[in-house]
Amino acid sequence: MFPELNNLLNTTPDRAEQGKLTLLCDANTDGSFLVHHFLSFYLKANCKVCFVALIQSFSHYNIVGQKLGVSLTVARECGQLVFLEGLKSSVDVFFRAQAEPHPLQFLRSVSLQPSPEVHAWEANAENLQPLYEFVREALKPVDDGEAAWRCPVLLVDDLSVLLSLGMGAVAVLDFIHYCRATVCWERKGNIVALVHDSGDTEDEENNILLNGLSHQSHLILRAEGLATGFCRDVHGQLRILWRTPSQPTTQRDWSLTYQYKIQDKSVSFFAKGMSPAVL
Amino acid sequence: MAAVATCGTGAGSTGSMVAAGSKNNVTSFQRRGPRASGSDSSYSRLVSIAGTRPSVRNGQLLVSTGLPALDQLLGGGLAVGTVLLIEEDKYNIYSSLLFKYFLAEGIINGHTLLVASAKEDPADILQELPAPLLDDNVKKDFDEDACNHKTAESNIKMKIAWRYQLLPKMEAGPVSSSRFGHYYDVSKKMPQELIEASKWHGFFFPEKSSSTLNIEPCSLTHGYIKLLQFIQNIIYEEGFDGSNPQVKKQKNILRIGIQNLGSPLWGDDLCCTENGNSRSLTKFLYVLRGLLRTSLSACMITMPTHLIQNKAIISRVTNLSDTVVGLESFIGSERETNPLYKDYHGLIHIRQIPRLNNLIYDVSDVKDLAFKLKRKLFTIERRVE
Numbered sequence: 086m087f088p089e090l091n092n093l094l095n096t097t098p099d100r101a102e103q104g105k106l107t108l109l110c111d112a113n114t115d116g117s118f119l120v121h122h123f124l125s126f127y128l129k130a131n132c133k134v135c136f137v138a139l140i141q142s143f144s145h146y147n148i149v150g151q152k153l154g155v156s157l158t159v160a161r162e163c164g165q166l167v168f169l170e171g172l173k174s175s176v177d178v179f180f181r182a183q184a185e186p187h188p189l190q191f192l193r194s195v196s197l198q199p200s201p202e203v204h205a206w207e208a209n210a211e212n213l214q215p216l217y218e219f220v221r222e223a224l225k226p227v228d229d230g231e232a233a234w235r236c237p238v239l240l241v242d243d244l245s246v247l248l249s250l251g252m253g254a255v256a257v258l259d260f261i262h263y264c265r266a267t268v269c270w271e272r273k274g275n276i277v278a279l280v281h282d283s284g285d286t287e288d289e290e291n292n293i294l295l296n297g298l299s300h301q302s303h304l305i306l307r308a309e310g311l312a313t314g315f316c317r318d319v320h321g322q323l324r325i326l327w328r329t330p331s332q333p334t335t336q337r338d339w340s341l342t343y344q345y346k347i348q349d350k351s352v353s354f355f356a357k358g359m360s361p362a363v364l
Numbered sequence: 365m366a367a368v369a370t371c372g373t374g375a376g377s378t379g380s381m382v383a384a385g386s387k388n389n390v391t392s393f394q395r396r397g398p399r400a401s402g403s404d405s406s407y408s409r410l411v412s413i414a415g416t417r418p419s420v421r422n423g424q425l426l427v428s429t430g431l432p433a434l435d436q437l438l439g440g441g442l443a444v445g446t447v448l449l450i451e452e453d454k455y456n457i458y459s460s461l462l463f464k465y466f467l468a469e470g471i472i473n474g475h476t477l478l479v480a481s482a483k484e485d486p487a488d489i490l491q492e493l494p495a496p497l498l499d500d501n502v503k504k505d506f507d508e509d510a511c512n513h514k515t516a517e518s519n520i521k522m523k524i525a526w527r528y529q530l531l532p533k534m535e536a537g538p539v540s541s542s543r544f545g546h547y548y549d550v551s552k553k554m555p556q557e558l559i560e561a562s563k564w565h566g567f568f569f570p571e572k573s574s575s576t577l578n579i580e581p582c583s584l585t586h587g588y589i590k591l592l593q594f595i596q597n598i599i600y601e602e603g604f605d606g607s608n609p610q611v612k613k614q615k616n617i618l619r620i621g622i623q624n625l626g627s628p629l630w631g632d633d634l635c636c637t638e639n640g641n642s643r644s645l646t647k648f649l650y651v652l653r654g655l656l657r658t659s660l661s662a663c664m665i666t667m668p669t670h671l672i673q674n675k676a677i678i679s680r681v682t683n684l685s686d687t688v689v690g691l692e693s694f695i696g697s698e699r700e701t702n703p704l705y706k707d708y709h710g711l712i713h714i715r716q717i718p719r720l721n722n723l724i725y726d727v728s729d730v731k732d733l734a735f736k737l738k739r740k741l742f743t744i745e746r747r748v749e
Contacts (some may be wrong), residue, residue, distance in 0.1 A: 118723050142657045148721040150423070172654035179651050180596050192647070249646035249680045281683055288676030315731055347723050 086125040086153055087118075087352045093325060093343065098130035102237050103273045106265055108302040109143035110295065112282035113310030118347055120242045121146070124279045125153040128160055132274075133234035135218070139246045141172035152347065152350045165234060167223040171246070173313045192250060199227040213252060213260035221267050224274065237274035239264055244298075245281040245291055254293040261298065282307075289303075303328055311344075318362035319344050407532055413615055413660075415473025416444065417544050422721045427475070427617055427662050430465030432545035433450055433744040441544070441727030443665075444617060445657045446686035446718060447649070451669040451695035453710060456624070458737065459666045462691075463621055464740070465548060466664045468493040470562075470619035472546055477564035480565055480589055480591055480622045482629035483745070486566025489623075490559050494548035549740050567594050569630060575730035587630040588648040594619060596655055605659035627669045635671035642677055649684040686718040691735075703746075709733035712744055 091097055109119045113183065124146065127134050139144060147157040160166035169188060177183070178192050191213065224237035247257050268274040280298060283291050299305060305326040311319060326340040343354045355361070419426050419440050426441030429448065435441045442448050452459040470477045473492065479486035538633070569587050598604075603611035604618045626634050626645050634645055656663055665685075669678050682688050693710035694700045712733045719725040734747040 117719065121723065145721050149723060152723070171659045172650075175651050176596070176658060179592070179654075192651070199438060245680075245683065246650070249643070249684060250650060251643045251647060283676060283678075283679045284676045286679045288679060291676070317729055320657040349722075349724060352723070 086129055086155075087122050089354045091126070093323055093341065096126075098126060101127070101130045101235070101275070103275065105275050105303040106298075107275065107277045107304045107306065108298050109277065109279040109306050109308075110282050111279070111308040112284050116281075116306075116308035117242070118352055119306055119308060120240070120279055121149050121153060123350075124157075124240060125150055125155045127238045127240070127275070128155045128157075128165065128278075131165075131235050132238045132288045133165055133167075133224060133236075134160070134238045134240060134246075135167045135169075136240045137169045137171070137220070138242050140242055142172055143170050143303075144336060167233065167263060168277050169219065172184070175363075176187055180241065186215050186218075190215050191252065194200040207358075211253070212256050213247070217260055220264055224268060226272065231266045237268055237272050237277045239268050239274070239278075241276075241278040242326055243279035243281065244294060245279075248290050248360070254290040254297070257294055258297045261271060261301075265301070271325055287304055298354065308345075318346060319360050321345060322357070365386045365389075388748075408409065413617060415469070415475060415544070416617060417441070419443070421724075421726055424720055427461070427473075427619070428469050428545040428547070429664070430469035430546070431462065431742055432547070433735075433742065434462075434689070435545050437728055437744065438689075438717060442662050442687065443718070443720055444576045444660060444662050446662060446720070447653055447656060448662070448664045448687045449681070449685040450664065450666045451688065451690035451713075451715070452624075452666050453691040453695075454697075455693070455695060456666075456668070457695065458691050458693055458710060458735070459743070460623070461550070461662065461737070462667055463623055464489070464493050466619065467710065468548055468554060469546060469619055470617075471554065471558055471564075472496055474615075475617045476560070477562065477603065478567070478595060478620045479564060479619060480567035480569075480594070481619070481624065482569035482587065482597055482627065485568050486564070490564065490566075491553065493554040493559070494550045495552035495554050497547040497549050519656070531718055547740060550737070551739050555610065564659055565594075565598055567591060573631075584647055585631045585644040587632065589646060591622070592648065592651055592655070595652070599655060599659045604661055614660060616660070618659065620656075620661055620663040622663065624666050624668060626669075626672065634677060635668065636674065638673040642674060643678065646680050646684055649681060653684065653686075673743065686720075688716040689713070690715050705734070708736045710735055711747070 086098070096102065108122070109116055109123075111117075111119075113162050124136065125133065128150075136146075143157070150157045157166060157168070161168055171189065174187065174189050175192055178189050183190065183193075192209075220239055224239065226237075229232055244257055244261075247260075248254060264276055268276055278298065280295050282295055283293065305324075305328065307324040307326070309322045309324065311316070311322060322342060322344050324340060324342050326338060328338050342357060344357050344360060345352050345354045346360065352362075406486065413425075416425050416427050417440070418424065421439065425444040426435075427444060428435050429442050438448075444715070450459050450462055467477055467479065467490065469475075477490075479487060491742040495547055518690060567590075569590070572590050599618065600608050602618070603614040604616075620702055623647075624630075626632055627634055632644055634642070652663065655661075667681070669681075669690075672678055690713040691710060692713065693712075694702075694705055694708070699705045712735045714728075714731075714733070715726050730746045732747045733744055735744045736740065
């Protein structure tokens with residue numbers, strides 16, 4: 086959790102909003118610091134978090150989380166965090182035959198031995214339903230009546246990888262739609278998802294995904310590399326866009342732009358051109 | 365390993381090309397912390413793996429790429445558990461050289477090698493490896509004791525001349541290299557006894573592909589499936605991930621080298637058409653990275669990205685790899701006769717460096733890098749106008 090980013094977004098862990106879809110997007114730079122921010126933010130806000138981590142291992146997030154003041158191992162043990170580690174599970178799914186359905190079983194749409202039974206898997210290959218079931222199960226409200234955690238949060242890092250793994254853009258959009266219906270609307274929780282913006286390389290599927298999600302989200306944080314190239318003191322530019330997708334646009338969308346520099350344990354933000362190195 | 369590095373060279377112990385590196389060689393024993401590293405195994409007891417050192421930045425275990433200049437640009441070396449993707453130059457001259465440096469470094473350090481190729485037999489690739497630089501003309505400035513001591517008959521463990529520890533008949537103890545990153549002489553071949561003493565596995569796709577002609581209805585190309593199974597088999601059988609109960613957990617690194625991945629020789633039509641099977645390569649990279657993250661291995665892949673028709677795939681492949689380096693050689697291009705570039709053989713682009721266990725990463729300030737291949741040295745330097 087970066088205190089400066091909290092100030093820019095005008096939130097604190099105590100006053101986290103509910104029922105929102107936040108889209109994180111990066112273009113020409115690495116936007117993973119935003120994922121670390123939201124992970125530690127929601128853990129500190131005492132929310133139940135389901136983290137679908139497809140791109141890095143658990144220990145990576147754990148070590149960075151410790152720098153930001155949360156311990157993922159403790160959170161996982163006490164049930165606050167449900168962590169799906171994509172890289173490790175992919176090896177299990179791909180090489181060892183699984184009896185019970187696995188959230189990443191779309192990776193198994195590969196015939197390791199040519200046989201007629203293989204084609205039975207093809208039916209499940211084209212949608213992310215098992216993954217949605219996993220999320221729904223993970224964020225199920227506790228039945229004993231007392232709310233141990235504030236609100237459920239789904240965090241996905243990142244959705245573009247699902248395109249690389251064989252899913253169509255529409256399948257991923259459907260998945261987010263189902264998750265929104267369950268998590269945001271039914272259980273008044275939040276969703277945060279990271280999508281890469283491929284920029285000028287014409288990745289049509291990625292553009293479909295990005296545009297579709299931008300249209301649905303309440304808050305878009307877009308980390309961009311500087312247009313003028315690499316700079317040691319300014320690592321990039323962050324555009325924050327507040328939207329109200331479901332209401333008639335009586336109030337206009339509102340956006341802010343800041344430049345940032347990532348340090349070892351925090352990120353500092355400043356107005357464009359006002360980097361401390363320049364002043 | 366640290367003990368061998370400190371003795372003998374004394375004040376000249378900053379002999380490794382990265383300034384901070386040797387300091388870590390000296391103090392690496394004290395740096396052990398209880399924190400888990402990027403690879404899931406807690407390596408606090410694996411301090412003594414030859415050819416590795418912890419990173420300055422985050423304690424991540426690093427191996428050398430075989431090219432000390434490249435190690436320096438990548439923040440000290442290649443992290444164990446990650447993928448280094450080399451985007452090949454147009455005629456695959458310098459990228460295959462980097463590939464050979466990587467494998468040669470593995471042999472010198474005693475790592476296990478896994479060589480996969482669809483074009484050349486791995487046994488032939490290993491015969492072509494460059495010889496390590498034994499005379500220390502390059503290091504003369506740093507070492508006090510030049511390796512002119514030809515007291516080869518002495519069976520006392522020579523403390524300074526690491527060259528004697530390389531040759532099996534000389535050394536009294538286990539073969540271990542005291543340096544991180546070695547230089548290679550491209551004009552000479554690696555001595556046969558070193559190759560034979562090393563442990564390696566080869567995957568030559570034309571031999572391994574079965575003769576069945578069934579069209580795979582799935583999204584992964586046949587060659588990639590076979591390769592993944594082969595890699596997973598080696599990792600499991602030899603205990604690099606510690607999951608096999610019958611094999612003791614390995615205390616060595618597995619260096620995986622895959623040549624020309626994505627070329628049509630692997631059965632992938634990515635380089636032939638624009639609407640080819642675009643998911644196959646990316647899925648392969650994802651599962652490969654999953655295998656690497658859970659085992660003590662490091663991988664170098666060379667890929668002919670200049671042949672890939674669909675540019676979106678390149679950005680997806682970049683996102684799925686950890687470190688990406690692009691090579692651009694001047695051969696055959698109009699830059700060859702350009703006086704600006706006359707001192708160099710090509711440009712090297714560091715396209716991506718991973719941020720492992722960290723928010724920040726080591727990135728050099730210089731983005732304008734050119735390389736030059738001399739017989740004994742592959743230098744990478746800032747392009748001087």
